Amino acid sequence: MKKVLILGAGRSASSLIQYLLKAAELYNYEITVADSSVELVQLKTQGHKCSRPIALDIADTKRTREEIERTDIVISMLPAFLHPQIAKVCVELKKSMVTASYVSPEMKELDAEARKAGIILMNEAGLDPGIDHASAMKVIDHVHAEGGKLLSFKSYCGGLVAPESNDNPWGYKFTWAPRNVILAGQGTAKYIENGKYAYLPYHKLFTRTEKINVEGHGDFEAYANRDSLSYRSIYSIENIPTMIRGTLRMPYYCEAWNVFVQLGMTDDTYHVEGSEKMNWKEFTDSFLPQSSGDIKKRLAAYVGIPADGKIMGMLEWLGIFNEIPIKLKGVSPAQILQALLEEKWKLKDGDIDMIVMQHQFEYEINNKKKSIHSSLVVKGDDAIHTAMAKTVGLPIGILTKLILNGQINLKGVCIPIVKEIYTPLLKELESLGIKFIEKES
Amino acid sequence: MKKVLILGAGRSASSLIQYLLKAAELYNYEITVADSSVELVQLKTQGHKCSRPIALDIADTKRTREEIERTDIVISMLPAFLHPQIAKVCVELKKSMVTASYVSPEMKELDAEARKAGIILMNEAGLDPGIDHASAMKVIDHVHAEGGKLLSFKSYCGGLVAPESNDNPWGYKFTWAPRNVILAGQGTAKYIENGKYAYLPYHKLFTRTEKINVEGHGDFEAYANRDSLSYRSIYSIENIPTMIRGTLRMPYYCEAWNVFVQLGMTDDTYHVEGSEKMNWKEFTDSFLPQSSGDIKKRLAAYVGIPADGKIMGMLEWLGIFNEIPIKLKGVSPAQILQALLEEKWKLKDGDIDMIVMQHQFEYEINNKKKSIHSSLVVKGDDAIHTAMAKTVGLPIGILTKLILNGQINLKGVCIPIVKEIYTPLLKELESLGIKFIEKES
Numbered sequence: 034m035k036k037v038l039i040l041g042a043g044r045s046a047s048s049l050i051q052y053l054l055k056a057a058e059l060y061n062y063e064i065t066v067a068d069s070s071v072e073l074v075q076l077k078t079q080g081h082k083c084s085r086p087i088a089l090d091i092a093d094t095k096r097t098r099e100e101i102e103r104t105d106i107v108i109s110m111l112p113a114f115l116h117p118q119i120a121k122v123c124v125e126l127k128k129s130m131v132t133a134s135y136v137s138p139e140m141k142e143l144d145a146e147a148r149k150a151g152i153i154l155m156n157e158a159g160l161d162p163g164i165d166h167a168s169a170m171k172v173i174d175h176v177h178a179e180g181g182k183l184l185s186f187k188s189y190c191g192g193l194v195a196p197e198s199n200d201n202p203w204g205y206k207f208t209w210a211p212r213n214v215i216l217a218g219q220g221t222a223k224y225i226e227n228g229k230y231a232y233l234p235y236h237k238l239f240t241r242t243e244k245i246n247v248e249g250h251g252d253f254e255a256y257a258n259r260d261s262l263s264y265r266s267i268y269s270i271e272n273i274p275t276m277i278r279g280t281l282r283m284p285y286y287c288e289a290w291n292v293f294v295q296l297g298m299t300d301d302t303y304h305v306e307g308s309e310k311m312n313w314k315e316f317t318d319s320f321l322p323q324s325s326g327d328i329k330k331r332l333a334a335y336v337g338i339p340a341d342g343k344i345m346g347m348l349e350w351l352g353i354f355n356e357i358p359i360k361l362k363g364v365s366p367a368q369i370l371q372a373l374l375e376e377k378w379k380l381k382d383g384d385i386d387m388i389v390m391q392h393q394f395e396y397e398i399n400n401k402k403k404s405i406h407s408s409l410v411v412k413g414d415d416a417i418h419t420a421m422a423k424t425v426g427l428p429i430g431i432l433t434k435l436i437l438n439g440q441i442n443l444k445g446v447c448i449p450i451v452k453e454i455y456t457p458l459l460k461e462l463e464s465l466g467i468k469f470i471e472k473e474s
Numbered sequence: 475m476k477k478v479l480i481l482g483a484g485r486s487a488s489s490l491i492q493y494l495l496k497a498a499e500l501y502n503y504e505i506t507v508a509d510s511s512v513e514l515v516q517l518k519t520q521g522h523k524c525s526r527p528i529a530l531d532i533a534d535t536k537r538t539r540e541e542i543e544r545t546d547i548v549i550s551m552l553p554a555f556l557h558p559q560i561a562k563v564c565v566e567l568k569k570s571m572v573t574a575s576y577v578s579p580e581m582k583e584l585d586a587e588a589r590k591a592g593i594i595l596m597n598e599a600g601l602d603p604g605i606d607h608a609s610a611m612k613v614i615d616h617v618h619a620e621g622g623k624l625l626s627f628k629s630y631c632g633g634l635v636a637p638e639s640n641d642n643p644w645g646y647k648f649t650w651a652p653r654n655v656i657l658a659g660q661g662t663a664k665y666i667e668n669g670k671y672a673y674l675p676y677h678k679l680f681t682r683t684e685k686i687n688v689e690g691h692g693d694f695e696a697y698a699n700r701d702s703l704s705y706r707s708i709y710s711i712e713n714i715p716t717m718i719r720g721t722l723r724m725p726y727y728c729e730a731w732n733v734f735v736q737l738g739m740t741d742d743t744y745h746v747e748g749s750e751k752m753n754w755k756e757f758t759d760s761f762l763p764q765s766s767g768d769i770k771k772r773l774a775a776y777v778g779i780p781a782d783g784k785i786m787g788m789l790e791w792l793g794i795f796n797e798i799p800i801k802l803k804g805v806s807p808a809q810i811l812q813a814l815l816e817e818k819w820k821l822k823d824g825d826i827d828m829i830v831m832q833h834q835f836e837y838e839i840n841n842k843k844k845s846i847h848s849s850l851v852v853k854g855d856d857a858i859h860t861a862m863a864k865t866v867g868l869p870i871g872i873l874t875k876l877i878l879n880g881q882i883n884l885k886g887v888c889i890p891i892v893k894e895i896y897t898p899l900l901k902e903l904e905s906l907g908i909k910f911i912e913k914e915s
Contacts, residue, residue: 220743221738221741221743221744223744226764227764229756229759229760229764230746230747230748230760231760231761231764232738232741232744232746232760232761232807233738234677234736234737234738234741235677236675236676236677236736237736237738241763262747295675295677295678296675297662297673297674297675297678300662300673300675302661302662303662303664303673305671305673306671306703307671315670318670319670319671319672319673320672320673322682323667323668323670323672366673
């Protein structure tokens with residue numbers, strides 16, 4: 034009997050646990066699910082005969098080590114910074130490991146030792162990073178195999194609320210860590226377009242968006258991710274003239290979000306003095322030049338939007354002009370904004386989420402220009418098996434199974450960019466309804 | 475014979491050394507000037523009979539300690555981060571110390587020990603911080619002594635080129651560390667105005683300037699400094715409704731500089747790929763959305779300035795549209811911009827610089843509102859005794875003399891905000907031509 038150890042039973046582990054328990058029936062696995070809260074584990078394992086729910090404090094290194102020792106493979110759903118210390122124990126005890134996180138420098142350093150130990154440290158095995166890698170490399174390898182030359186690769190992904198659950202003018206609700214949404218894009222976005230590097234400072238990011246159409250799902254808007262350039266080496270397309278990655282939002286979102294950026298409301302570097310005595314209107318006013326007169330008109334003039342248009346309506350809907358006390362002390366503008374948005378952009382009972390991903394390739398073959406658009410839309414089943422939980426959890430589960438069953442035999446630090454990994458992964462994802470639609474022209 | 479040890483003989487030490495050598499003749503001091511370059515020291519001491527030029531490597535802690543041991547007072551003109559380690563030796567050996575740098579947390583921690591040792595650690599003894607403290611506190615104490623209540627304190631300072639040496643449309647040349655000028659204002663500017671906090675993100679900083687008039691010297695423009703709020707506690711005016719500090723530039727400078735901010739050209743957080751193969755026009759273009767057409771028109775439209783106005787003329791004068799190679803590799807946009815500006819904004823032989831400072835106070839007394847404007851304009855004598863070198867060096871020299879001669883008897887960590895310090899300091903500065911003009915109304 035093969036043994037799996039899942040560390041962490043949080044929100045994104047639900048579909049993963051369900052998948053592996055099902056696989057366990059077929060292949061006779063024992064699935065140990067470990068979390069500091071044993072109640073949470075029991076809720077997710079539901080007394081399944083192949084499950085072994087345990088309480089485990091990851092700070093208890095002795096017990097954690099014992100659990101790793103008795104398993105065949107470890108899945109870490111812990112915060113990313115904890116992965117290297119788990120990986121070190123895995124290398125020592127010769128156990129493979131799977132995570133959904135980016136390969137950190139510390140993780141990378143374990144490559145030679147992992148190969149020597151004969152194990153795989155599979156990272157970036159979720160959605161983004163994860164499914165994006167697999168689906169992109171499938172097309173890239175295909176184009177190269179045909180003798181084509183890639184000219185452009187643009188790749189977009191967004192975690193959104195499904196249209197049927199959308200009831201607010203932003204077309205957005207939180208389906209993932211709110212803090213990351215508030216701080217998204219801070220820094221400088223870098224990409225290359227037609228052979229020319231582009232550098233976008235944060236205060237311009239949400240003004241230089243691109244319209245993306247996904248057949249059957251309408252239009253979206255994309256803003257550039259911070260780092261598109263490093264994907265050239267990850268995908269071995271160093272000389273591609275255009276490489277852009279972006280995040281998808283519904284139309285108008287970026288224009289309205291840009292108002293917060295322009296005002297400085299997403300700043301997380303200082304504490305707002307006296308915020309505990311402020312109301313929302315006063316907070317908003319603290320970012321405007323002083324003068325009398327209607328705050329909405331002053332804000333509109335300051336950031337250059339119509340005082341009675343769509344964007345102002347979106348801002349009003351959030352309540353940033355209300356005279357309701359903030360009641361927060363010693364917090365940054367970003368934290369204050371987050372408190373407001375968490376209330377307004379909360380998923381309601383019955384709401385379902387949606388993942389949208391689109392790769393746009395342009396290439397040249399036999400002196401002809403061609404393009405491939407590869408699109409994925411996944412909706413959540415319910416509040417537990419969200420699109421996010423499925424698209425993050427299922428690839429982890431599938432890759433774990435493929436490793437356990439000997440269908441992936443690579444060693445060392447890996448990500449799902451090679452055929453041996455992405456072919457069976459994408460095939461099984463398809464059977465689970467996570468299917469890219471490819472359109473060539 | 476009293477002994478003074480000056481550590482560091484760089485640009486800003488020239489006027490200080492000259493002042494102390496003159497004082498040495500009167501009061502029989504021995505002035506040891508120590509620098510890693512003994513040639514530099516000899517150039518500044520010119521064989522003066524009271525001087526003792528020595529070569530000293532500050533990393534040689536044993537010799538540095540010996541030099542501190544044989545002196546009565548230490549002046550550190552070293553980089554600020556080195557001050558605490560020098561201060562610790564001073565405390566141990568019971569020697570007073572003077573610096574022009576802000577009191578760091580490590581310096582502050584030495585207060586009790588310094589008092590016990592019976593010595594003074596005098597910091598912030600230059601121009602800004604330094605002269606600003608002394609001149610501000612003189613007015614603040616005066617208003618309070620009269621029974622007035624302060625309503626507003628705005629304080630501005632700028633290091634500029636003197637009008638007679640100005641020959642470029644920016645009205646600016648480097649008279650101080652270029653890197654600090656390029657990165658100035660990054661972060662968030664915080665101040666309070668009419669009892670309301672104001673938070674300005676960097677991308678709005680140079681658009682919200684204030685016009686300042688200095689009688690006899692015309693108009694200047696001020697942008698807000700990052701931290702105005704902390705000055706309320708420094709000056710014991712915690713409840714003042716308006717407290718703003720700003721940096722002075724010539725008119726149009728801020729509007730033109732804002733173009734670089736909007737483009738992202740002052741970003742120091744990443745290296746520009748392929749800059750060694752770019753010319754200035756291509757570098758500028760990398761911050762613009764891609765399209766064909768005249769680069770000047772595209773830039774003008776992107777940042778919202780007229781394509782043929784004053785601001786565009788200032789940008790053209792710098793050469794950012796020229797097809798001249800940059801020839802720099804592995805550098806940030808800010809470093810590339812600095813290279814261009816260092817060439818264009820270089821002081822020519824014979825050019826002189828200018829320091830402008832203005833404090834604007836508003837206060838209430840007997841139910842009447844009054845105001846005091848206190849202004850200082852200092853011009854450089856020549857390329858060595860610049861306004862910057864004089865206004866930084868002379869207060870250090872004066873305070874050193876006052877300590878040595880027993881006219882300042884405070885102990886512990888001090889800055890020049892108390893009457894015992896600022897009264898004799900401002901008096902002697904006046905006699906040296908550094909004189910504030912006060913205007914009441």
